Amino acid sequence: MKIKSIIRGAGGFVPGEPVSNTDLIARGVDTDDNWIRERTGIMTRHIAPPEMMTSDMAIAASEIALKNAGVAAADIDLIILATTTPDNTFPATAMKVQTALGCTPGIPAFDIQAVCSGFIYGLATANSYLQTGLAKRALIIGAETMSRVVDWTDRSTCVLFGDGAGAVVLEAAPEAEASGRGIISSHLHADGRYGPKLYTDGGVAMNQRAGLLQMDGREVYRHAVTNLAEVVDEAILQNNFKYSDLDWLVPHQANIRILESTAKKLDMPMDKVIVNIDRYGNTSAASVPLALAEGMNSGKIKEGELCLLEAMGAGFTWGAVLLRL
Ligand code: ACO
Numbered sequence: 001m002k003i004k005s006i007i008r009g010a011g012g013f014v015p016g017e018p019v020s021n022t023d024l025i026a027r028g029v030d031t032d033d034n035w036i037r038e039r040t041g042i043m044t045r046h047i048a049p050p051e052m053m054t055s056d057m058a059i060a061a062s063e064i065a066l067k068n069a070g071v072a073a074a075d076i077d078l079i080i081l082a083t084t085t086p087d088n089t090f091p092a093t094a095m096k097v098q099t100a101l102g103c104t105p106g107i108p109a110f111d112i113q114a115v116c117s118g119f120i121y122g123l124a125t126a127n128s129y130l131q132t133g134l135a136k137r138a139l140i141i142g143a144e145t146m147s148r149v150v151d152w153t154d155r156s157t158c159v160l161f162g163d164g165a166g167a168v169v170l171e172a173a174p175e176a177e178a179s180g181r182g183i184i185s186s187h188l189h190a191d192g193r194y195g196p197k198l199y200t201d202g203g204v205a206m207n208q209r210a211g212l213l214q215m216d217g218r219e220v221y222r223h224a225v226t227n228l229a230e231v232v233d234e235a236i237l238q239n240n241f242k243y244s245d246l247d248w249l250v251p252h253q254a255n256i257r258i259l260e261s262t263a264k265k266l267d268m269p270m271d272k273v274i275v276n277i278d279r280y281g282n283t284s285a286a287s288v289p290l291a292l293a294e295g296m297n298s299g300k301i302k303e304g305e306l307c308l309l310e311a312m313g314a315g316f317t318w319g320a321v322l323l324r325l
Contacts, residue, residue: 004178005131014164016049054093114315120186141165142167142285168292186321194223247301249308251310
């Protein structure tokens, strides 16, 4: 029996009040509002208070996703959490989510590290579990406290990132009952040769520290545009769809110009692209599920519509998931 993985509900969470570009100047960052808006499209981001950790935001987003899905925590049998800013080096942050939500002890729960593509990697992995009968109802989360890993003295990177979390509940359904809904295909890629273009200058094995984010912005930008253009083609054309079949693009929110470039390639008007970079900045692995949750919960994205989720991040990693909601 062929199984389809259907998204039953989504939730998003960002901490506290928005922090504007001007607020960053007041906090001592040598920048200006116009530069940030024009180069990136970012107007505000959210920054977690000191006592809040990645798990707290993951739990908050998951609670909303479970409620919207109408699924009890006890019915989840797999948790995958994508993050590059875990609470601890170990155990995985997914463990805290499992316990806090009251999920059944013993179900598999683990973290995935693919930086900004982490949620796409997590969704693809969960889909494989569901399709092979290893799980029936998965919680997939992207959650990040990027404010703790950026160098606040480096204006070329610190203004770009924000904190937050997004989550979805993915449920297995026999294809005959899925009415065409569910994940159609996933496409994951990685190329470690580009590690030095975007990395932290620390790590447990390297120097016992998390390190701070270092980025060659122009190189990342160049590869993002190319890699995303290729992976969206892969997802759409390999499934014999046309660009015009697509109802929604749900992209990783790194830079409004990268989003516009992908939309242009797909010949999609920007009102068919879920955009929240203006309010949240780049929330890394949380970015795609936050955008998806906003699209679904605002009523913009409707059941049965064809959606393309895509992301590119450090590694480089990149990927896409094509699904019918
Ligand atoms: N405020 C004001 N001026 C600034 C700032 C700032 N925050 N940051 C840099 N500048 C200045 C620079 O000092 C430089 O000035 P100079 O010419 O006098 O030396 C000037 O602006 C130009 O800087 P560039 O780096 O050339 O700016 P660019 O147009 O390349 O834009 C940006 C930079 C926005 C970072 C862009 O390269 C980009 O978006 N890259 C992609 C980033 C991305 O997608 N990351 C996603 C992956 S993240 C992940 O995986 C964790």
